[in-house]
Amino acid sequence: MKIKYQIVCLCFLFAVSWASTVHAKLHIVAATSDLGDLAKEIGKDKVEVTTIAKPTEDPHFVDAKPGFIMKLNKADILIEGGLQLEMAWLPSLVLSARNQKILPGNSGYVVASSPGIQILEVPSAVTRAAGDLHPYGNPHFMLDPLNGKIVASHICDQLCQIDETNCNDYRDNLKNFIQxxxxxxPEWQKMMEPFRGTKIVAYHKTFPYFAKRFNLNIVGELEPKPGIPPSPSHLNTLIPMMKNEGVKLILIEQFRERKIPEFVSERTGAKVVILPIMVGGQKEVQDYIALFDYTINQIVTALKTKS
Structure with a gap:
């Protein structure tokens, strides 16, 4: 009887241990939903992903709730965009979380803007003069789908470093995503090709990577500098320029105010197009690929209307 009891106990302990191993997931915290979606694409059922910034809010200015500190405390990996995109809200959360694994330089810290990403608009001198939000270059690189491939590879490498057992699965998931x-x-490029060189204006310097990839020509922004609200003097210069250049569209993110873009639209004839910039920004945008499907369809539809 005693032997049977011991065998039952051993079997129970083995089952518990096995179940714990099978169901243990890596906890990933991503600063934004586009980074979080790539983590899900690569990790699949091996990871549990939490994102901090809502897809409908400005990633420069996020309501960093204290509840995220607990998530960061338990995280195996933190993924941030870098280039100080999250500077106003993420560092204080990370310090409060007291998690060595996700501090810069450690195995659980991933910066998406790592080598391989060609950063645009890098200033000759690092400055936040007059409130400029892009002191190290433009941080909105995820709006070029080829940069998404690079970031997905970074995430895969980090997952393999931390979880070697499942590395082959992560590599397979990466391969599938890239395919x-x-x-x-090519489908997106074909849709955009008839509008090559089209002149547009944006609210903020959010779209240079997208414009470069799909051959649009951004000739100005409603903001005089990234993060500086549009001023009467700036608009008085911008509006005549837009008329002279024949600007077709004004691209704005869905979290922007509408009054000033509509004001400029009325005086220039340029059409306002409201776009999500992260996964989940619209109900149709449930993953990274859908983000480009939606964005390109919106732009093409608007340009066809203007033609």
Whole structure:
């Protein structure tokens, strides 16, 4: 009887241990939903992903709730965009979390703007003069789908470093994601090709990477500098320029106010197009590839209307 009891106990302990191993997931915290979606694409059922910034809010200015400190405390990996995109809200959360694994330089810290990303608009001198939000270059690189491939590879490498057992699965997931993205890119480029060189204005310097990839020509922004609200003097210069250049569209993110873009639209004839910039920003945008499907369809539809 005693032997049977011991055998039952051993079997129970083995089952508990096995179940714990099978169901243990890596906890990933991503600063934004686009980074979080790539983590889900690569990690699949091996990871549990939490994102901090809502997809409908300005990633420069996020309501960093104290509840995220607990998530960061338990995180195995933190993924941030870098280039000081999250400077106003993420560092204080990370310090409060007291989690060595996700501090810069440690195995659980991933910066998406790592080597491989060609950063645009890098200033000759680092400055936040007059409130400029892009002191190290433009941080909105995820709006180029090819940069999404690079970031996905970074995430895969980090997952393999921390969880070697499942590395082959992560590599397979990465390969599948890249194949799907590569299949979509020619389709997107074909849709945008008739509008090559089209002159547009944006609210904020959010779209340079997108414009470069799909051959749009951004000739100005409603903001005089990134993060500086549009001023009467700036608009008085911008509006005549837009008329002279024949600007077709004004691109704004869905979290921007509408009054000033509509004011400029009325005086220039340029059409306002409201776009999500992260996964989940619209109900149709449930993953990274859908973000480009939606954005390109919105832009193409608007330009066809203007033609």
């Amino acid at each position: 799907r993205l590569d299949q979509k890119l």
